[in-house]
Amino acid sequence: MFKRYRKLWLGLGVLIILTPLGLLASGTAFGEWGIDQLMDEVGFIPSGLQKMADIWSHAPLADYAIAGFDGSLLHSALGYILSAVVGTALAAGLMLLFGKVVKD
Amino acid sequence: MHIPDGYLSPQTALPFMAIMVPVWGAAVKKVKQKVKKKHVPILAIGAAFSFTIMMFNLPIPGGSSAHATGAVLLSILLGPWAACLGVSTALIIQALVFGDGGILAVGANCFNIAFVMPLTGYLIYKLVKGNAAAGSGRGLAAAALAGYVGLNMAALFTALEFGSQYHLFQSADGTPLYFMYPIKVAVAAMMSEHLLLAGPVEALVTSLGLRFIGANYPDLLSEQDQAGNNLALEVSQNV
Numbered sequence: 001m002f003k004r005y006r007k008l009w010l011g012l013g014v015l016i017i018l019t020p021l022g023l024l025a026s027g028t029a030f031g032e033w034g035i036d037q038l039m040d041e042v043g044f045i046p047s048g049l050q051k052m053a054d055i056w057s058h059a060p061l062a063d064y065a066i067a068g069f070d071g072s073l074l075h076s077a078l079g080y081i082l083s084a085v086v087g088t089a090l091a092a093g094l095m096l097l098f099g100k101v102v103k104d
Numbered sequence: 105m106h107i108p109d110g111y112l113s114p115q116t117a118l119p120f121m122a123i124m125v126p127v128w129g130a131a132v133k134k135v136k137q138k139v140k141k142k143h144v145p146i147l148a149i150g151a152a153f154s155f156t157i158m159m160f161n162l163p164i165p166g167g168s169s170a171h172a173t174g175a176v177l178l179s180i181l182l183g184p185w186a187a188c189l190g191v192s193t194a195l196i197i198q199a200l201v202f203g204d205g206g207i208l209a210v211g212a213n214c215f216n217i218a219f220v221m222p223l224t225g226y227l228i229y230k231l232v233k234g235n236a237a238a239g240s241g242r243g244l245a246a247a248a249l250a251g252y253v254g255l256n257m258a259a260l261f262t263a264l265e266f267g268s269q270y271h272l273f274q275s276a277d278g279t280p281l282y283f284m285y286p287i288k289v290a291v292a293a294m295m296s297e298h299l300l301l302a303g304p305v306e307a308l309v310t311s312l313g314l315r316f317i318g319a320n321y322p323d324l325l326s327e328q329d330q331a332g333n334n335l336a337l338e339v340s341q342n343v
Contacts, residue, residue: 012156025164044279
């Protein structure tokens with residue numbers, strides 16, 4: 001599994017290390033503004049949106065960052081890389097598990 | 105392109121969830137039948153790759169950002185159903201663990217990025233590639249076009265979904281309840297970003313990714329080529 005596709009796993013590792021490049025684009029994507037940004041971006045907060053916006057507030061690594069550890073670009077970059085490691089491990093792990101369960 | 109909670113009314117978000125349940129069911133069934141055991145690691149790496157690619161935000165002039173998704177590359181390698189499963193997994197992890205994209209909106213997000221996008225990309229790839237080999241110039245060009253159109257189709261669906269909310273859901277005094285711009289504004293903003301910047305990047309990711317696979321794992325591509333000499337047959341079997 002790891003040996004056969006070694007180059008792909010390595011490539012994934014390189015991408016993970018490079019992810020902080022994604023932090024250089026600091027703007028929020030169109031239509032993804034958080035409640036705290038809506039006043040600046042839009043000028044008002046729609047009432048239905050406000051009610052639903054925080055339905056899920058348990059994301060452990062919200063915004064791909066470690067809570068309270070984002071004081072500098074280095075901190076943000078480390079949080080971002082950790083997020084990439086956790087996210088790729090979960091995604092790959094779940095798919096391998098799925099393969100084990102259904103392909104045997 | 106990850107719609108947060110609150111941008112879609114529940115009347116819009118929940119039906120997308122209801123559509124995705126049987127789609128995921130079909131995807132599990134197809135992957136069970138079609139994806140070989142030795143290719144499961146490709147599915148795992150592909151889901152992780154898609155997760156990572158979406159972290160590379162591209163700056164858009166004017167203070168916005170956008171990103172590629174890697175969904176079409178996975179679709180070309182293992183078929184649209186495998187891509188649906190892998191990319192949905194990445195999107196659900198993004199919503200739950202990283203607060204990227206809503207929980208109620210996860211059905212719509214999976215519909216756009218994990219269903220419309222890989223399916224569109226797959227059909228365009230097969231159509232344009234014809235009988236050429238995957239690693240040939242024509243194969244790589246087909247992959248680039250498939251990535252470009254696939255991402256833009258996902259962006260268009262996203263814009264239509266949140267843009268429609270402005271017209272459908274307003275309070276008594278006319279203020280929007282959910283997404284706050286008309287559909288024209290949503291489509292113009294989303295499409296200019298994805299047609300001009302994120303689309304070309306998705307084209308590059310898809311084509312270079314296919315080339316990397318072809319250079320290092322040629323057997324993976326030759327198996328795909330043998331399977332895909334008849335588009336109609338291929339599509340009826342894989343879609």
